[in-house]
Amino acid sequence: MTEPTPGHRPRAALAMSPDAAAAVLDAESLTDLAALCDLAPLPVLDDLTTTRARTVLADVDLLVTGWGCPPLDADVLRAAPRLRAVVHTAGSVRGHVTDACWDRGIEVSSAAAANAVPVAEYTLAMILLTGKRVLETARDYRASRTRPDWLSTPRTVGNHRRTVGVLSASLIGRRVIELLRPHDVEVLLHDPFVDEAGAAELGVRSVGLAELFRRSDTVSVHTPLLPATRGLVGRELIDTMRPDAVLINTARGAVLDQDALADAALAGRIRAVLDVTDPEVLPPGHPLWQCDNVLLTPHLAGSQGNEWRRLAGLALSEIARWASGEGFLHPVRRERLAFLA
Structure with missing residues (x-):
């Protein structure tokens, strides 16, 4: 042309x-x-x-x-x-x-590079907020009107040396990695198109998909929705996540097996932050609406x-x-x- x-x-x-x-x-x-x-x-x-x-x-x-x-x-x-x-x-x-x-x-x-900025900012905010259990503590504080005994806080709460797994070094995934650099966390990356040398350049460690889910305190999903990634995060991976781990999805809802996620969250095993679902607005009776362990937001991470x-x-x-x-x-x-x- x-x-x-x-x-x-x-x-x-x-x-x-x-x-x-x-x-x-x-x-x-x-x-x-x-x-x-x-x-x-x-x-x-x-x-x-x-x-x-x-x-x-x-x-x-x-x-x-x-x-x-x-x-x-x-x-x-x-x-x-x-x-x-x-x-x-x-x-x-x-x-x-x-x-x-x-x-x-x-x-x-x-303008995808520009739109990646607020999505990555939202992701960083949710990583840090869920690491401190801010959302759950605020809910309990409102219900009890009593300050909790902060000296009895479990050592699993907090962001010091937390392990964050990033699924896909997409534009947004790379921006999340960049925003995480000032924080005292370990970042793991799974992306089949990024080798160990490429991961080292990003300042992260490249791991397999199963290891990412098994080792991470928080997994943040940034893979595009393609035929090969539909349902990529299935029941087997979700079931291997650490107790009280957090799954964040700002990519596309169909990347996740939502039934498996709902089962794990309703059982109290993991927590989740979903800015996207499949369909985009879940049916009124979907169990994720009733799950205290899941924060649902209406696809607001992108530019607004x-x-x-x-x-x-x-x-x-x-x-x-x-x-x-x-x-x-x-x-x-x-x-x-x-x-x-």
Whole structure:
């Protein structure tokens, strides 16, 4: 695919849901975007089959996409003969960048690196909070209105020399490892694509999957959901976890066997923090809702509120680089899709 001519202002359009555009692209971001591109007038394109959409697509060099973008399939690409690049203002591009895009050589960038930051921060917070049993102690304190005898705290409580297992050195997994460095914990890593030398560069120890679950006080799951990882964390692994160990999942719900997790948590053997489930909202009668050992949050670890500005900022910097002919700093490669969320 031909690189843009330096100094040439690309024609761009927004393709995402109106809600996503309103959340991620504030007035300042839209002004900055318009300074870089000839931006097609609003509203955003959330249906690429309409007459208006086809008129806009006929002239675009660049699509700025976000949550709710329809698939960019062969039919859409036929309507967009000039399209050369897609810049995604969120993380995964799997939902809209199709094989037709790769076949045509369209360049793709994603704000996944920016979205990894709040997920890793959430994970670090949960590792430290669960290590101190803050959530359970706060619940008991509210019920009893009595300060517990802190000198009788079990030696299993606390974060000094705690062992944290990180499942997958993904963008988020690597960021979690980085955030854990100032803390006095041992970090184990399981990632079949990272050898011992690569793990040493990250400052962690590479171990097998079974050893990760057996040895860790906390296991944090960061593997993408792929055919090979669906149900990866099954009953056998969960049953080998240390008593009172914590399982944190900010990846995808289907990576875990939720029935096995519910059994272990309801039995009081382990604890869990789940920011993602399968389905995304569990049925009302699911046992995990009733489990005091499990904290359920509604997929809030990723970018929200003022963190959306970080997504927009990364996307804008990528557009500026591409328009100047420098190329993307955060490209998404077809050959890497098997390793990405």
